[in-house]
């Protein structure tokens with residue numbers, strides 16, 4: 113079976129590559145010509161563990177190819193995955209223009225039955241709209257399916273190949289059968305739902321995880337007030353199987369290309385349908401406030417931040433990715449700039465992307481250099497490498513040995529033994 117994937121970002125490239133690894137003939141399309149030229153040369157536009165090796169392997173095996181031509185991509189594909197971006201609009205709604213453009217371009221090339229699969233995260237009703245766009249250009253039979261993606265950047269290949277579940281929202285059993293057949297080699301629970309439920313499962317899942325994060329962050333703020341340790345509290349809570357231990361790590365709040373926009377889109381979608389989703393408003397507010405907790409702690413340590421030299425460790429929104437979209441580190445830098453601090457930042461792989469978003473700071477190519485001669489160092493991303501740094505050496509080179517650990521990454525007793533003034537979140 114030939115499959116095409118529209119959009120070669122984090123989700124599209126991983127989807128296309130993994131489906132080719134499973135054994136399908138896959139053609140990936142993007143409107144970004146430079147991206148496609150580079151992909152054809154085996155140059156991967158994003159950092160994602162294992163991805164480069166798998167792209168090259170499957171390209172060489174003749175199972176994976178790249179194009180900018182919709183005619184070439186759609187012609188003999190039985191199934192077409194749409195995996196283009198759905199960023200947040202100014203008003204918080206999901207911007208569906210890329211999805212609709214892709215649907216329009218697909219429709220213009222349709223000559224026979226195909227399953228059009230929405231893998232992008234889209235509000236309820238988008239599948240129906242995609243269907244009507246296709247019907248404008250093509251009068252034959254086809255199906256539109258929602259198959260939301262749950263992968264996490266940094267472990268995307270693993271997540272795609274071993275997902276917790278596969279959700280297929282469809283209007284015909286023929287489409288469900290085709291989709292279940294595609295994913296047959298992947299052992300996991302596969303559920304079929306109607307289109308609206310599948311679309312909502314994705315938003316509800318992300319919003320729930322974001323709620324867990326905001327919840328534990330509020331607990332961490334209480335911990336600070338009453339002398340409890342949020343690590344111990346979260347561990348004790350997580351042992352309860354009804355709660356579970358994941359997403360109970362207090363810190364600087366969630367970020368990335370999905371949670372912020374998906375929580376906001378679900379809130380907007382609810383409002384649009386006449387429902388006031390009060391809980392999500394609070395989740396967003398808590399998350400925004402959590403960035404400021406780091407600044408408050410920095411001020412606790414240094415009084416004024418004006419003119420102070422501050423090192424930032426981490427720019428990516430999480431470890432193991434070069435994605436800086438909605439990164440807490442960037443928000444923290446913006447807040448520090450308002451306080452007129454002098455900033456030097458380091459990230460193992462996300463610097464190039466961060467340079468496009470922030471100016472007026474220095475970027476360093478080593479963690480040690482970023483900490484050298486600083487009044488304060490802030491840990492903004494949970495890169496495991498930062499745990500392995502020689503903190504004794506860093507302490508000797510700092511002007512004032514003070515660390516605000518926004519990710520609760522380091523051992524607080526050890527840091528204090530070394531001689532740091534060490535502040536973290538809720539402990």
Ligand SMILES: NC(=O)c1ccc[n+]([C@@H]2O[C@H](COP(=O)([O-])OP(=O)(O)OC[C@H]3O[C@@H](n4cnc5c(N)ncnc54)[C@H](O)[C@@H]3O)[C@@H](O)[C@H]2O)c1
Nearest residue numbers: 119120121122123142143196197198210213214232233261
């Ligand atoms: N990144 C994640 O971790 C993740 C996880 C799950 C779901 N999602 C969802 O998947 C979707 C894609 O996210 P992403 O992070 O991969 O996006 P991305 O921004 O990394 O990539 C989107 C790609 O689509 C291309 N594109 C835009 N319009 C196009 C068109 N008309 N035709 C062909 N290509 C087009 C862009 O050039 C870009 O390469 C979003 O809806 C997102 O919410 C993302």
